[in-house]
Amino acid sequence: MKQFQTALDGYSLVTSQSISDHTRSTVGDLATDQIKEGEAELALILSLTQQAFDANAPVPGLMKALTERLQILKSKSTPLTWAHLASLAQAHPVASFLLQDPLTRWSFEKPRGYSGDAQLLDFIYEHPAVAAQVKEASPLGTEVYNFTKQSPSAVAVRERRALLAAHVDTVAADTENAEILAIAAGHLREAERSEALKGDRLKRWVALDQDPISVGTVSSNFHGSCIEAVNGSVRTILGRAQKLGTFDFIYAAGLYDYLAESVAVKLTERCLQMLKPGGKFLLANFAQDIGVEGYMETFMNWPLIWRTDKEVWSIIDKVQHPIAEKSVTRGENGGVIYAMLTV
Ligand SMILES: C[S@@+](CC[C@H](N)C(=O)[O-])C[C@H]1O[C@@H](n2cnc3c(N)ncnc32)[C@H](O)[C@@H]1O
Incomplete structure (x- = not known):
């Protein structure tokens, strides 16, 4: 296709x-x-x-x-x-x-x-x-x-927000002073649901997005917290244009659905390089055939790269970086595929 x-x-x-x-x-x-x-x-x-x-x-x-x-x-x-x-x-x-x-x-x-x-x-x-x-x-x-x-896609997006907050909380529970990076963070709404953020248990949570309006929103909404809003893009990450440091947990939700496989592989490799030993990278991608693509691509004019589990595995299999553990799962709703990679 x-x-x-x-x-x-x-x-x-x-x-x-x-x-x-x-x-x-x-x-x-x-x-x-x-x-x-x-x-x-x-x-x-x-x-x-x-x-x-x-x-x-x-x-x-x-x-x-x-x-x-x-x-x-x-x-x-x-x-x-x-x-x-x-x-x-x-x-x-x-x-x-x-x-x-x-x-x-x-x-x-x-x-x-x-x-x-x-x-x-x-x-x-x-x-x-x-x-x-x-x-x-x-x-x-x-x-x-x-x-x-x-719609199933909207339910899946809300479930994704809950899962992201839960992952951050788990990392914070396992690691003192955890450092988190959200790529394509949007308004970082999952942070509003994070107990670790509320309890001040994170060292920093970097929210990177290419849209300066969203970066400004995150910056003012979370002013005074450990959240750092950064204007950057897939291109600045791949080009190492910013010194972001290293992280215990990096995730990208709502981004891989727009990335061709070659870019997805390169971005995954770069994210794994930015992890500390034992760190985790999570990518989320809308699943194919959730039943609403027809409506979204017509009246919403919102085309996405809907992937199968096999296509997500294909990205992982092409990554040139050691991976200690890897899994591909779906949430309860099934509309989003999650790949979790541990280095
Ligand atoms: C669907 S939203 C997801 C926002 C958030 N992660 C969430 O789950 O609510 C997609 C976000 O990706 C950002 N984005 C798209 N392409 C990007 C790129 N090349 N580099 C960085 N951010 C990008 C957009 O600005 C937008 O905020």
Whole structure:
């Protein structure tokens, strides 16, 4: 499958421009029969959804049907056809109903210029920071949000936040003065759930992100704590542009889903090099086939590199660094794959 490949320089941002460039560049190669069939099926799905909205049908039922139908259509389309169909769906009038959902709208409009920013995650976390925007949504938008925030991907993201906080607490319990590094930290919401942070049991918790707005938010939210907000990127890490030091625990959540395998391997190697002896590195990646990729890639315009367990193992197997222990697991929800590597 042709994915949104990221450059080896480490840039992983999926922007509206990169998405439309990708779609435009692929449509020329499409086989006519295949595309006509897909277009017809999509038109039917969207028209049924629009009729249901117009008739004030119960939102959970119509959203479930839309999500399932898009998923089936994606699963039987080639990547090129699907990219074309996704752009057609986005331009369909039914989008005006779906974009009343603050989560779908933020994802689609990309106010920060790229996909999957920390504020988008705040809508998924139902964080107080976005409560005012959620409150402003229309009654229909609120109903759609009540559905999208319970989707398997959203449940998996909330579970991921809980697991990250639990890992940090475990490291703090096992290691005095533990040093932690979060790569692509966003708003570091997991820190709000860490008992170790509350109990002042960490030496430092470095939160690195490429988005200066998110770095500023972390810096002011955790002012006076051991948390250090750092503006940096995959590229600055790979280029050793910053002296970050060494760590007992490094993790990256919400980042590998944007990284081509070659970059993922290099970043993993670099993270292992930054660990102290016995230190641990955790990477999280959305799992393939969680049932909502069709909706996310159309109305949310949020494409990701959904991986299988085998594809996560493939990253680990290519890493050129000694690893004492390795495991690949899933959370209870199954929507996120976790690789834990101990040096
Ligand atoms: C989906 S959010 C995840 C935030 C946080 N880890 C969480 O789980 O809530 C993805 C984050 O990755 C950051 N990001 C994307 N590409 C990056 C890169 N190349 N280097 C550093 N950060 C990056 C974005 O700025 C964004 O804050």
